[in-house]
Amino acid sequence: MTYQRFIVSQSIVIMASSIVFPFYILLLRNAGDSYSQFGWAYGMFALSAAFFYPVIGRFSDRIGDQLLLIVYSWAMTLLLLLFPLVTEVWQVYLLQILMGLLGAVQKNTEKTSLVRHAENKQVGKEIGKYHSWTGIGGAIAIILTGYLADFLTIGSIFYIASLMYMASGLVLMKKTKLSKKAIGDMNKVSTK
Amino acid sequence: MKRKILFLFLAAYMVCFFSSVSVYQNSISSPVVSDKGRLLPVQVKSVVKAEDRKQLQKLIKDSNQVNDKFSIAGMQHSQGGHTYYPNAIMLDMRDYDQILDFDPKQKEIMVQSGATWDDIQKHINPYGLAVKVMQSQNIFTVGGALSVNVHGRDIRNDALIDTVKSFRLLAPDGRILNVSKTENAALFPLVIGGYGLFGVILDVTLKLTDDELYQMRTKMVDYQDYPGYFKDEIKKNPKVKMHLARISVAPKNFLKDMYITDYLLADDQSRYKRYSKLKNEGIVAVPKFFLGMSRYSDWGKNVFWELQKNYSKRLDGSFETRNNVMRSESAFMEYESGPRTEILQEYFVPVDQYPGYIDDLRSVLKQEKDFNLLNITVRFVEKNEKAVLSYAKDDMFALVLLINQGRSTAERKETERVIRRMIDVTLKHDGSYYLPYYHYPTQGQLKKAYPRIDEFFTEKTKFDPNDRFVNLFYEEYGK
Numbered sequence: 001m002t003y004q005r006f007i008v009s010q011s012i013v014i015m016a017s018s019i020v021f022p023f024y025i026l027l028l029r030n031a032g033d034s035y036s037q038f039g040w041a042y043g044m045f046a047l048s049a050a051f052f053y054p055v056i057g058r059f060s061d062r063i064g065d066q067l068l069l070i071v072y073s074w075a076m077t078l079l080l081l082l083f084p085l086v087t088e089v090w091q092v093y094l095l096q097i098l099m100g101l102l103g104a105v106q107k108n109t110e111k112t113s114l115v116r117h118a119e120n121k122q123v124g125k126e127i128g129k130y131h132s133w134t135g136i137g138g139a140i141a142i143i144l145t146g147y148l149a150d151f152l153t154i155g156s157i158f159y160i161a162s163l164m165y166m167a168s169g170l171v172l173m174k175k176t177k178l179s180k181k182a183i184g185d186m187n188k189v190s191t192k
Numbered sequence: 193m194k195r196k197i198l199f200l201f202l203a204a205y206m207v208c209f210f211s212s213v214s215v216y217q218n219s220i221s222s223p224v225v226s227d228k229g230r231l232l233p234v235q236v237k238s239v240v241k242a243e244d245r246k247q248l249q250k251l252i253k254d255s256n257q258v259n260d261k262f263s264i265a266g267m268q269h270s271q272g273g274h275t276y277y278p279n280a281i282m283l284d285m286r287d288y289d290q291i292l293d294f295d296p297k298q299k300e301i302m303v304q305s306g307a308t309w310d311d312i313q314k315h316i317n318p319y320g321l322a323v324k325v326m327q328s329q330n331i332f333t334v335g336g337a338l339s340v341n342v343h344g345r346d347i348r349n350d351a352l353i354d355t356v357k358s359f360r361l362l363a364p365d366g367r368i369l370n371v372s373k374t375e376n377a378a379l380f381p382l383v384i385g386g387y388g389l390f391g392v393i394l395d396v397t398l399k400l401t402d403d404e405l406y407q408m409r410t411k412m413v414d415y416q417d418y419p420g421y422f423k424d425e426i427k428k429n430p431k432v433k434m435h436l437a438r439i440s441v442a443p444k445n446f447l448k449d450m451y452i453t454d455y456l457l458a459d460d461q462s463r464y465k466r467y468s469k470l471k472n473e474g475i476v477a478v479p480k481f482f483l484g485m486s487r488y489s490d491w492g493k494n495v496f497w498e499l500q501k502n503y504s505k506r507l508d509g510s511f512e513t514r515n516n517v518m519r520s521e522s523a524f525m526e527y528e529s530g531p532r533t534e535i536l537q538e539y540f541v542p543v544d545q546y547p548g549y550i551d552d553l554r555s556v557l558k559q560e561k562d563f564n565l566l567n568i569t570v571r572f573v574e575k576n577e578k579a580v581l582s583y584a585k586d587d588m589f590a591l592v593l594l595i596n597q598g599r600s601t602a603e604r605k606e607t608e609r610v611i612r613r614m615i616d617v618t619l620k621h622d623g624s625y626y627l628p629y630y631h632y633p634t635q636g637q638l639k640k641a642y643p644r645i646d647e648f649f650t651e652k653t654k655f656d657p658n659d660r661f662v663n664l665f666y667e668e669y670g671k
Binding site for chain 2: 074081082084087153155159162166173
């Protein structure tokens with residue numbers, strides 16, 4: 001996976017999640033409207049993430065970051081299509097658990113990718129740069145979505161985010177070919 | 193191979209995407225609405241924002257072909273589904289709020305029905321004018337206020353129905369009618385207090401009065417002395433223009449202690465200018481916090497009562513304009529909880545019956561330990577039976593009860609049981625109750641409190657034979 005493609009796909013992912021999360025709270029307010037239910041929903045998210053982190057860690061060593069990130073993007077792509085349809089609190093809880101799992105995949109893999117890429121380099125600088133770029137993407141997305149929400153329904157925000165996750169998945173997949181080519185190039189270089 | 197899988201995946205995604213969009217669109221095209229009571233969420237066909245007269249008229253005329261039903265909503269503080277109906281179109285009147293005409297000399301104003309009292313106050317305050325009769329808060333729409341025939345703190349300006357000069361009504365057949373005491377006069381007492389069942393009130397011409405400077409007088413009384421005090425010190429004293437009282441719901445002096453706030457015309461009206469600026473909602477954290485505590489414990493209720501009492505004492509002698517008295521704070525009462533909600537009841541009881549009534553009410557409520565009663569405000573309404581559904585059968589005290597209850601079916605049943613008992617007590621004392629609340633009362637209780645209820649529904653059917661205008665109140669009691 002080239003680093004550039006990694007950055008592009010993760011920027012899209014962060015943009016998409018920045019779009020969704022502020023408005024996701026509005027959705028939760030519609031579905032279940034007590035603060036305790038609210039607390040439970042987020043608690044489940046955190047707990048499910050905590051539960052899955054160790055498993056994901058092992059997986060990423062075994063099957064590779066790239067595949068996990070692709071799985072994450074595609075899974076989010078599909079999951080987001082369910083968000084606008086939620087009407088009951090239990091559905092919110094279920095989504096939160098799945099989001100916890102997927103969030104853990106993304107966070108863990110993002111970090112392992114960074115570390116693997118930044119090996120033997122100035123780790124701090126690389127990671128700082130990474131967060132800065134993805135952060136800019138996120139900020140732009142939030143501001144634009146504020147306007148979008150005024151014109152469109154809340155539901156449409158989730159559909160837009162779904163499409164963005166799909167784009168991030170495609171970016172990662174396309175990069176497979178490129179990276180093979182790149183590996184070929186590198187092989188050529190090394191054989192010379 | 194890989195490309196094939198990708199295409200398959202993308203195709204499957206597209207199918208999921210468009211099915212999701214179509215389900216979602218379907219769900220938002222029949223939105224679920226609920227009023228402030230939050231006990232009756234209902235899926236309606238759609239919510240249409242009222243924009244202008246022509247749009248509304250076209251909607252109603254067209255509906256006569258396709259048999260659409262309508263309900264009319266303002267701020268939706270009615271709590272019995274008076275503003276909506278399953279699968280009907282809900283007209284949201286809140287943006288239909290222009291001030292159409294204002295004549296300071298004649299002291300009259302003509303507004304679209306979605307205008308709030310606040311809109312009117314802001315418009316007329318610079319001219320030194322004020323509304324005659326409205327609720328104690330100014331957040332409600334004029335159309336809604338007429339439909340539920342409100343009363344407030346004023347004790348000198350008759351009833352709301354007497355302050356309405358005329359209005360225009362969009363009738364079920366699409367005609368627009370001028371309604372006043374002389375034109376289409378039969379509709380006047382039906383539409384005012386008519387709960388939106390006779391058509392859409394489009395615009396209203398209201399009579400205004402002078403804004404004045406009042407001086408507050410606060411006092412503690414025992415509930416037994418209240419009627420006497422009211423008659424001698426309030427009713428007979430022409431300087432007292434407005435009045436309200438509270439009776440304790442704190443366990444330590446439950447339904448015994450009262451404190452009274454009177455608004456007397458200030459001797460020195462030249463100071464009016466100094467107070468005439470309209471006040472805004474202040475910081476509500478303190479009362480909100482103590483009201484919150486009183487929800488959860490008897491201790492909290494005792495503390496809240498003491499706090500209210502002391503605050504009231506501090507207000508003694510202070511000045512406030514009429515307009516400012518009629519924009520009292522409401523934000524501190526806003527309550528958000530998933531499983532619980534706060535509902536209102538209002539009972540009217542003849543002035544002389546008051547002490548005996550309170551004794552009976554107390555003995556009922558002492559048996560109901562789980563009934564979470566948070567506040568009772570007492571005001572006065574003068575006898576006025578002009579509206580068909582009039583509650584003021586006599587000179588009466590009006591008690592507004594704020595009740596915290598669970599939203600589940602079992603908890604609703606439990607509240608229903610207690611409320612029916614309280615209404616029985618009220619009716620025993622020749623009282624009546626207010627209709628804009630949840631349908632806890634029985635048909636029998638309704639008939640006893642409103643002897644003309646059959647006439648009301650008969651007239652409704654005559655005027656609107658196709659039931660173009662419907663709501664859950666009508667569904668519960670009128671069909």
